[in-house]
Amino acid sequence: MFSTGHHRILSVLSRSGPQSRTDLARILNLSKASVTALVRELIEQNILDERERVFGFGRPAVMLGLRQDAASFIGISLQADPAHIVLTDPHGKVHRQFTMPLVTDVEACLAAMAGAVQDIRDAYPDTIGALAGIGVVIAGIVSGNSQICLASATLGWTDVDIGPRLAEMTGLPVFVENDANALIIGEQLFGNSGELDDFSLVFVSEGIGGAHIINRHLHRGHHGGAGEISHSPIAIDLEALPCRCGNRGCLETVAALPAILGAARRSGLPGDIGQIVELATEGQPEALAILHRAGTALGVSLSQVIQFIDPLRIVVRLDPHLVESVFARALKQAVEAHVLRRESYQTELVLGPLYPNDFATGAASLAAQHFLFGNTSL
């Protein structure tokens, strides 16, 4: 349908906002003749439209923008209970969202997802762009391309081909991805890191997950497990707790949400993260210690990521309460202390809140990425 040329143009417009034809030719190293032709076709297909004119010396440049109604995408997160479902446009704006109970039975889950898709289709005849794809997020391992869930502990699935099944049921392209990977694609496509060639993302919730964009592409690793960070051996000296992986002192046993809540409970503190953060802010010593230790542990792990991979930025997404807490300060301190001092340059650390919706939005970004970029690089 669309050629690489089309996708390359969409890629630039999605990432850097409206550009003129001449800009595009320069950015993409294409001739102006080619850009004219490619843009004409994209306008005919109602993917792009002409925006305001920018006046300079000579003939004004006509800016070209990605239409909000070029297409729409459904994102489904099976990452936790309840499942979240969103409908987005190509810019990542959420137009509709709801939840439904997570069903672990494969057939029932497929039926529920197909039903949700049908509901959305019924409710949205054509006010926004035509539905162009579905993304599904699971916590677990997904095969690189065949869109099969190889293993998921939360769902209890092994080698389940939800991708092809849901595609058949809905008649739409379906993309399945691991939670951290979906989150980083969402950050790349819908977030603020689209211009970066290399960046990493780590999220902290029930577990700790990580993913890397390397050379503009998601780095899956050889068996799809790249970005795994939760079992970094971090607490050798401290009272190392046993981890579900069999070792002791893994990052997850110190810095994941359940670990923080568990430590708080053992210290007689309330079992709610908001309250714990508040106590720490008021100076309560146990709360401070627990959050400080968790932040430091994650910081040390991130310093390793920085040394090994040297990304331009690491995005850390965590509970909104933690974003401005001791946890965050300890994290930054630990990174400062453990990263080899560099004259010119420092990996940027960006902390932001993680909302349950974000996984579903990430899921939608998978479908959007495919629609906009095809298999293109740049």
Add this chain to the structure above:
Amino acid sequence: MFSTGHHRILSVLSRSGPQSRTDLARILNLSKASVTALVRELIEQNILDERERVFGFGRPAVMLGLRQDAASFIGISLQADPAHIVLTDPHGKVHRQFTMPLVTDVEACLAAMAGAVQDIRDAYPDTIGALAGIGVVIAGIVSGNSQICLASATLGWTDVDIGPRLAEMTGLPVFVENDANALIIGEQLFGNSGELDDFSLVFVSEGIGGAHIINRHLHRGHHGGAGEISHSPIAIDLEALPCRCGNRGCLETVAALPAILGAARRSGLPGDIGQIVELATEGQPEALAILHRAGTALGVSLSQVIQFIDPLRIVVRLDPHLVESVFARALKQAVEAHVLRRESYQTELVLGPLYPNDFATGAASLAAQHFLFGNTSL
């Protein structure tokens, strides 16, 4: 000069050995017509030649191979004193090698390198292929493309443009690269890991260096420092030594060659790695402990690399004496213990010797890679 098509063919032949035209068409997803034309041009340029015929059912296939005299390459290692210089063919075979004292004065160093190149040119009129490029290796940070040495502690250089300077003096393309990066390109092009999409390499000598091939490409990281592993915080619990980076307990203070020799000296053992390994083999407790500790420390760091990046293989290059020692066994054990158990699959760990020559050969591979592959992927 050569198109992407040519380079893609050379890439396959270099990596997988001789192939028929039909094989190439299948491997590269090209039409047989294209392969015929591209191969004809490469044969006319004396890059390829026809080899033996392989008989099957129908018409026999003519195998095509990369000519040993297609071109030759000079590799210069300024990684340590003395500097090593090699002359190789496109398969990485070393045809001539020698050393010269390392000079840290920039002008003197350039003059020495240019002189060495001229000597080689004089001594080798045209018995092997025409000289097609020069690679230079330094211990330090090199800018991504402009071939400028940004910083090197051993040489005391900052922002020195040896690449362009040497290119001007010799009239040949020059490629400058960091030591670990050159080593991994050498492994990819001249070694046994050419078919792998993702692998990592770590070497242990005066320091510890690492590099990653991701998606067939060298991953330099945003400021060229990717692969940095020597300052992983590893020895928190043990008697952590101060490191030149300012922290304590870095991997380098435990597992690098000087660290091992230093620990041995403090225990009253001889200051030679061969003797230390021999003592350990005989069961001498201090020697065993020192090597075991060093191997374990490196193993723990590598387990982190495996979790974060999930490469298909990690190549570890170290002193020949260490390859079959307690160090190696401890390293493998530590990796086994710390990597999250995987059902189907395990990152392969390959230990091999590191000879002083290898950096120079790696340097030559940089030039060879450019000659053979251009800027191509696959």
Add this chain to the structure above:
DNA sequence: TTATTTAATTTAGCAAATGAAATAATTTAT
């Protein structure tokens, strides 16, 4: 010998991109 099979080449042609010239829409200078 003849049919079959696989490899390689030829041929005509397409799709994407290009360079150079032409056209369009402005601002600045006169």
Add this chain to the structure above:
DNA sequence: ATAAATTATTTCATTTGCTAAATTAAATAA
């Protein structure tokens, strides 16, 4: 107001890199 300059975009003839289909080449099997 008009002409000159400037920059954006389009047109058009052409090149580049590839392909599909038919053809030729060189072998084996019957």
